[in-house]
Amino acid sequence: xxxxxxxxxxxxxxxxxxxxxxxxxxxxxxxELTVRRKLDGVLQGEHLGLIPGPGSExxxxxxxxxxxxxxxxxxSVTARTTxxxxxxxxxxxxLETWLLVDVSASLDFGTVNCTKRDLAVAASAAMVHLTAGGxxxxxxxxxxxxxxxxxxxxxxxxHAQNLLKTIATTRRTGDHVRGDLxxxxxxxxxxxxxxxxxxxxxxxxxxITWDRPLRALGGHHELLGVEILDPRxxxxxDVGEIxxxxxxxxxxxxxxxxxxxxxxxxAAAHEHSKKVQREFRSCGGxxxxxxxxxxxxxxxxxxxxxxxxxxxxxxx
Numbered sequence: 001x002x003x004x005x006x007x008x009x010x011x012x013x014x015x016x017x018x019x020x021x022x023x024x025x026x027x028x029x030x031x032e033l034t035v036r037r038k039l040d041g042v043l044q045g046e047h048l049g050l051i052p053g054p055g056s057e058x059x060x061x062x063x064x065x066x067x068x069x070x071x072x073x074x075x076s077v078t079a080r081t082t083x084x085x086x087x088x089x090x091x092x093x094x095l096e097t098w099l100l101v102d103v104s105a106s107l108d109f110g111t112v113n114c115t116k117r118d119l120a121v122a123a124s125a126a127m128v129h130l131t132a133g134g135x136x137x138x139x140x141x142x143x144x145x146x147x148x149x150x151x152x153x154x155x156x157x158x159h160a161q162n163l164l165k166t167i168a169t170t171r172r173t174g175d176h177v178r179g180d181l182x183x184x185x186x187x188x189x190x191x192x193x194x195x196x197x198x199x200x201x202x203x204x205x206x207x208i209t210w211d212r213p214l215r216a217l218g219g220h221h222e223l224l225g226v227e228i229l230d231p232r233x234x235x236x237x238d239v240g241e242i243x244x245x246x247x248x249x250x251x252x253x254x255x256x257x258x259x260x261x262x263x264x265x266x267a268a269a270h271e272h273s274k275k276v277q278r279e280f281r282s283c284g285g286x287x288x289x290x291x292x293x294x295x296x297x298x299x300x301x302x303x304x305x306x307x308x309x310x311x312x313x314x315x316x
Contacts, residue, residue: 011118014168028164031122035129038297039304061085069284096153096194097131098221099124099140099163102202104179105172105247109230112293116228119290120201121168123226126300127199128160138163142170143184145248150187178206178248185213192220201226203233204276206248211279223285227276230292234269236262 011031061074064084077085101124107117128138139153140163149170151163181202188198198221200214217223236242236257245252255261277287288303290296 011114011122013114014118014121024165024168025161028125028161028168031125031164032129032161034297035122035125039126039129039301061087071284094135094137095131096196097127097136097138098153098188098193098196098198099127099138099167100181100184100188100198100200100202101140101142101167102179102181102184103142103167103170103172104145106179106203106205107228108172109232109247110292111230111232114292116203116230116292117172119228119292119296120226121164122296123201123228123288123290123300124167125164126297127201127224127226128164130304131197132157132160140167141184141187142167143179143181144170144172145179148183148187153193181210182213185210185217189213189216195220197222197224199224199226201228203228204273205233208275208279214279215283218283218285223280223283225276225280225285225287227273227287227289228291229273229289234273235266238262 014027061077062085064073064078064086068086072086074085074087101120103117103120107120108115110116110118124140131138135155137153137155138160140149140151142149142151149166151166179202181200181204185200198217200223202225204225204227214223238259239257241254241256243252243254273289280287286303286307288300290299
């Protein structure tokens with residue numbers, strides 16, 4: 001595996017004017033080749049290796065294990081054996097996947113080898129590749145802060161390429177407008193869609209006002225959160241006096257970064273990230289964290305491998 005600097009420096013900068021069609025097409029093809037080359041080694045099998053989930057066809061019952069989804073309890077077997085059992089499910093051959101992609105102003109930030117926006121496009125490409133083929137369909141809801149862009153769910157390679165192109169070229173809103181994950185999640189709830197997989201790609205910064213629609217979606221779909229972070233989202237540098245600007249609210253503050261300020265910021269930022277992960281976990285969904293200072297391909301491969309091991313062990 002390449003190191004983080006090499007892996008992330010290979011990402012095209014989608015936020016830096018790479019909008020001409022020939023250049024954009026070439027950049028997306030290069031990204032697709034990177035994803036295919038690095039992920040195919042762990043993609044032998046069906047899509048349920050990404051998100052081991054309930055599917056739709058009943059399988060065999062097995063004993064309950066801590067962490068199992070209680071919605072899959074098999075009450076008749078539980079009553080007969082006096083031991084809790086859950087029903088394993090076999091996934092549909094066809095999967096409908098929806099990407100909810102945040103391209104609001106805070107995603108245009110990055111201090112290492114790429115911006116968070118570039119990483120969000122790369123994560124979208126990985127999710128497309130992980131769920132493509134076999135008659136599967138994929139669509140997207142893209143949020144900018146002042147509008148919602150919808151891409152209908154369809155199958156086929158041409159559609160997948162056009163979907164990624166739409167994500168890469170959807171411009172963020174103007175200054176001083178905050179992204180609205182709640183609105184994006186509500187857009188996925190209505191109209192009601194067939195049971196499938198919802199992947200939420202965002203830095204999840206700001207107040208958590210999206211927990212209720214997330215729970216509503218989790219009751220009908222499998223969920224995956226992809227958290228996109230830069231090191232400066234979690235820790236401030238030791239540089240003394242600094243001017244900080246919120247890209248979405250427009251608020252600007254001059255701050256002296258004392259040890260106490262840096263310590264308090266780090267504690268609050270890490271706690272916020274943990275709360276995001278708890279929200280997804282409470283809805284039965286895992287989270288994959290990708291960072292601009294880490295090898296995103298290696299982190300994605302590791303995540304998929306862990307999900308596969310969980311599936312092989314019979315853990316939902």
